[in-house]
Amino acid sequence: MSDATTFIQLRDPRSLALSKLAGGAFVAVVLFFLVLPTLIVIPISFGSAPYIEFPPSKLSLHWYTVFFNDSDWIAAALFSLKIACLTAISAVVIGTLAAVSLVRGDLPGKSFVLGLALGPMIVPQIIIALALYLFFSPLHLTGNLFGFLLAHTMLTVPYVVVSVSSSLEAFDPILEMAALNCGAGRGRSFFEIVLPQIMPGIVTGAIFAFVSSFDEATISFFISGDQGKTITRKLFEDIDFNLTPVIAVVSTVIVLVSIGLMGAAHLAQKKRNRYARQRLTQICDPW
Numbered sequence: 001m002s003d004a005t006t007f008i009q010l011r012d013p014r015s016l017a018l019s020k021l022a023g024g025a026f027v028a029v030v031l032f033f034l035v036l037p038t039l040i041v042i043p044i045s046f047g048s049a050p051y052i053e054f055p056p057s058k059l060s061l062h063w064y065t066v067f068f069n070d071s072d073w074i075a076a077a078l079f080s081l082k083i084a085c086l087t088a089i090s091a092v093v094i095g096t097l098a099a100v101s102l103v104r105g106d107l108p109g110k111s112f113v114l115g116l117a118l119g120p121m122i123v124p125q126i127i128i129a130l131a132l133y134l135f136f137s138p139l140h141l142t143g144n145l146f147g148f149l150l151a152h153t154m155l156t157v158p159y160v161v162v163s164v165s166s167s168l169e170a171f172d173p174i175l176e177m178a179a180l181n182c183g184a185g186r187g188r189s190f191f192e193i194v195l196p197q198i199m200p201g202i203v204t205g206a207i208f209a210f211v212s213s214f215d216e217a218t219i220s221f222f223i224s225g226d227q228g229k230t231i232t233r234k235l236f237e238d239i240d241f242n243l244t245p246v247i248a249v250v251s252t253v254i255v256l257v258s259i260g261l262m263g264a265a266h267l268a269q270k271k272r273n274r275y276a277r278q279r280l281t282q283i284c285d286p287w
Contacts, residue, residue, distance in 0.1 A: 038255055045248035052245055063245040073250070076234040080214055083145065083230065087152040087213040088206045094153065095160025095205055102161070103168040114161075121158045128155070129222040136223055143225020151223060152213040159212065160205030167201025207261045215254050 040054060045063060047056030067073050102114055120128065132151050133142065141147030217232040224233040235250055 041248045041251040041255065045245060045252045047245050047248075050244060052243065052248060063249050066244075067246050067249045067253075070246070073231070073234065073246070076229050076231040077253075079145075079228060080231040083148045083152060084210045084214040086145075086149050087156055088210040090149065090153045091156040091160050091209040092202055092206045095157045095209075096164050096202055098157065099161050099164035099168060103165050117161050118158045120155050125155075125218040129219040132219060133222040142223045143228035145228065147223055148220070148228065148230070151219050152216060155216065155219065156209035156212050159208040160202070163201045163205035163208065164198060165201075167198035203264075207264055211258050211261050215258060 043056060044052055044054050046059045046061070047053055048058040048060035048062055049056065098117055102110060102117070136142050136147050136151075141150070215232060216230075217236065220230040220232050221236060224230060231250065231254070235247065238244070238247055
């Protein structure tokens, strides 16, 4: 009998249960401490006073009505939503192609290319924001949709690369080899076998790209203009010049959107896609 087995047998089951309980309680306290500042804005948004107070003396939907009836806020929210949707699409296309090339290709200097692709996750955003402003300003790309799309795509492609690369590395290549042996071409085997299997990684990357674009603040502050203004830029302006509970309403909306999409990403990550195996059966046994 090994020492590890003897140690496990000598441990009191109740002490093991208490250790697990204490560890779980400690993790719960730490997570609650980290999340609490974010959750505080939710009850503040339901206050009725013309100033920010916690806890609110009276609950009301007044400031939600103010937010949804304010054309400037709605325009900024729709502009951010449009940028986030386009950014998610472009980041998924570029990031997926990059991940496939990096994981399955035989590129010279692959490590350098990977480091270059993940660079926006490492370089401080304030430096990227200043560089983009100096580069975009002479080209008149500040304050317009195309400039935001370029900047946010650059920021969010690394999330897609990481997510899709993980899915590709976990993919069983035997499935694709079996499809090729059964007569399927490279294109058909990729779109009908590989792509469905890595789809959870693609969906996760798209959601991270959307959320990162929608609530990105530093770069948006530098490259926004009077006409093209994101919801985060509008948020900073009102904090400086018009501090009301509408700020808490906007923060609550952003938090709820982020939580909802992160929950969707978690479900996509856990979901097992069986479509590839079904398609492989149909390819190898069409009759």
